[in-house]
Amino acid sequence: MFSKDVLRLDPEAETNRLCRFLQDRVLAHYKRKGVVVGISGGIDSAVITALNVRAFGAERVLGVIMPEKESNPISAPLARQLAAKFGVPVVETDLTPVLDALRVYSHKDLIIGRLVPSYDPASDKTKIALPANVLDRAAFNVFTLTVQKPDGTSRSVRLGADDFREIESVQNMKQRVRMMQLYHHAERLHRVVCGTTNKNESDQGFYVKYGDGGVDIEPIVHLYKSQVFELGRYLGVTTEILNRMPSPDTWSGCVGDEEFYFRMPFDVLDMLLYAWNNRIPKNEVEAALDLTEQQIDRAFADFEAKSKATWHLRTLPDSIAEPSTAGTEA
Amino acid sequence: MIKEKVKQFIVENFALGTAPTSLGDDTSLVGTGIVDSTGVMELIGFLEQEFRISIDDADLVPENLDSINRMVAFLQSKGVADLATGTGE
Numbered sequence: 001m002f003s004k005d006v007l008r009l010d011p012e013a014e015t016n017r018l019c020r021f022l023q024d025r026v027l028a029h030y031k032r033k034g035v036v037v038g039i040s041g042g043i044d045s046a047v048i049t050a051l052n053v054r055a056f057g058a059e060r061v062l063g064v065i066m067p068e069k070e071s072n073p074i075s076a077p078l079a080r081q082l083a084a085k086f087g088v089p090v091v092e093t094d095l096t097p098v099l100d101a102l103r104v105y106s107h108k109d110l111i112i113g114r115l116v117p118s119y120d121p122a123s124d125k126t127k128i129a130l131p132a133n134v135l136d137r138a139a140f141n142v143f144t145l146t147v148q149k150p151d152g153t154s155r156s157v158r159l160g161a162d163d164f165r166e167i168e169s170v171q172n173m174k175q176r177v178r179m180m181q182l183y184h185h186a187e188r189l190h191r192v193v194c195g196t197t198n199k200n201e202s203d204q205g206f207y208v209k210y211g212d213g214g215v216d217i218e219p220i221v222h223l224y225k226s227q228v229f230e231l232g233r234y235l236g237v238t239t240e241i242l243n244r245m246p247s248p249d250t251w252s253g254c255v256g257d258e259e260f261y262f263r264m265p266f267d268v269l270d271m272l273l274y275a276w277n278n279r280i281p282k283n284e285v286e287a288a289l290d291l292t293e294q295q296i297d298r299a300f301a302d303f304e305a306k307s308k309a310t311w312h313l314r315t316l317p318d319s320i321a322e323p324s325t326a327g328t329e330a
Numbered sequence: 331m332i333k334e335k336v337k338q339f340i341v342e343n344f345a346l347g348t349a350p351t352s353l354g355d356d357t358s359l360v361g362t363g364i365v366d367s368t369g370v371m372e373l374i375g376f377l378e379q380e381f382r383i384s385i386d387d388a389d390l391v392p393e394n395l396d397s398i399n400r401m402v403a404f405l406q407s408k409g410v411a412d413l414a415t416g417t418g419e
Contacts, residue, residue: 131387140360140390141367142374158387161371301361301392309366 002284007270009227011234015054018219022055025217026192034060035194036186038178038212039083039090040249041075043241044196044220046082047228050235051219052194058087062185066178068095069105070252082238091185098177107170115157116147123150127253127260128159128167134263134302135295141263141305148253174250175211182215192216199224200273204303205310206261213313224270263302272299332381332402332412339376340398344369355398370395377401381410 026032035052039045052061063083067076076092083090099105109121119126125148131139143164146156159167182193195215197207202221207213220228225246232242246257246266262269268289275285276299285296337353344364345353359365365373373395374385383405389395394404406412 131390138391138393139387140370140392140395142371142387142390144387159371160375161368162375164368164371305360305367308363309368 002275002280003288004271006274007224007227009230011231014227014231015051015234018051019055022052022194022217022219026056030192030216032186032190032192034062034189034191036062036064036182036189036191037088037194038182038196039063039065039079039088040196041072041078041082041241042244042246042249043225043228043232043237044198044246045079046237046241047220047232047235048194048196049082049086049088050232050237053086053088054235058089060191061086061088062189062191063088063090064182064185065090065092066095066181067092068099068174070250072247072249072254075249078238078240078244082241085236085238093181095174095177095181099174102173102177104170104173108167111163111166112145112147115145115159115163116155118149118155119147124148125251125253127251127255128164129255129259130261130263132259132263134298135268135291136298138298138301141302141309146253171250172208172211175208176214179211179214186216194219195221197221198228200262200266200269202314203273203277204262204306205313206257207313209313224274225266226270264299272296273303276300276303332405332410333398335380336377336398336401336405339380340364340373343372343376353398357398358392358396359398360392360396373401377405381405381408383408383410 022035026035034056037045037049037052039049049061049063063079065076065079065083080090080092105121109119112126113119113121126145127148128143128145130141130143131137143159144156145159145167146154148154179193185191186193193215195212195218197213197218198220199222201207202218220231223231229242247255248257248260258265264272271289272285274280275296282293282296285291286293333355340359341353344359357364360370370390374390377383378385389404393400395401402412
């Protein structure tokens with residue numbers, strides 16, 4: 001029977017299973033010497049770091065910390081603290097000059113300045129977000145840009161398709177530059193890049209193709225966010241990271257994952273996503289979560305829409321399987 | 331007229347290769363995957379520009395935009411006249 005206990009883990013058993021998986025993949029399958037992990041200061045990379053230390057020992061795990069000027073200032077210190085706790089050596093690279101050279105900031109500022117003429121890149125914070133609380137309102141996934149002034153006032157505008165795609169394509173360069181850095185270290189050390197994507201992100205397309213999705217292994221892609229937190233508590237992840245609100249950390253304005261993309265709190269999201277994935281009868285979901293059928297329908301429709309819109313993230317490049325011969329039809 | 335314009339836009343931009351006549355007027359565009367999230371943004375832009383209306387955030391719901399017939403009804407509720415039939419509010 002579906003209940004709130006359905007996502008409970010045996011953290012010790014799961015840790016052992018994941019360590020065996022990592023050892024098998026990295027050492028036996030890839031025949032590499034260890035792993036490289038991008039440590040962001042968030043829960044997913046913290047758990048991945050801790051798991052890899054369990055599997056291989058700290059000396060075979062390299063943490064790479066890659067802040068940029070729009071990162072939350074607390075992220076890098078939390079990443080360093082986490083690495084220090086687990087004895088993981090780190091390299092730290094500020095990505096701002098690279099992103100500057102790629103015109104990530106200037107390109108985005110141009111678009112924002114056109115949409116919000118009062119925008120001052122020197123002092124204002126920005127973020128984008130989807131409509132809140134999908135359970136109570138079935139609004140389409142249309143992003144709103146918000147510019148926040150130092151005096152606390154803000155201005156929000158709805159993004160059109162062209163502007164959203166321009167901004168998204170520019171912002172995604174942050175994750176793709178991080179991928180470049182991780183592979184640089186992995187290749188020079190003969191290691192693999194270990195991903196940090198969780199199931200919510202994978203199912204709903206909340207990652208960047210060949211950005212944070214460009215990795216060699218994904219040990220926690222089967223885990224819902226609450227399960228990642230459960231593992232984090234078991235593995236001894238720092239309290240500061242356990243208590244930190246998950247966020248994309250790609251915008252200067254403070255925006256959590258819920259506001260930015262998922263449109264509902266993680267404890268409800270995980271249960272509903274599990275129910276959708278496993279075709280749990282709606283009456284069981286209503287009873288377990290104290291939600292109405294209409295609320296569940298709205299959530300499921302949102303999951304369906306996001307899954308369909310991001311299917312290409314989960315595919316390999318297309319190719320023609322059959323070799324050409326003299327008789328191949330043109 | 332409204333319906334034809336909307337259908338033509340969808341076929342040309344999202345249902346590539348589909349004949350306009352085969353796109354159902356009550357087909358759920360997002361539900362069937364014909365229009366995705368950024369596609370909805372394109373649709374909003376088209377409706378605002380083509381029919382010279384402003385769509386509030388509160389109106390960006392499936393009831394108003396998720397099928398051709400729903401869009402036609404929504405546009406008529408916003409005062410867009412259907413010139414071919416002479417209807418409109």
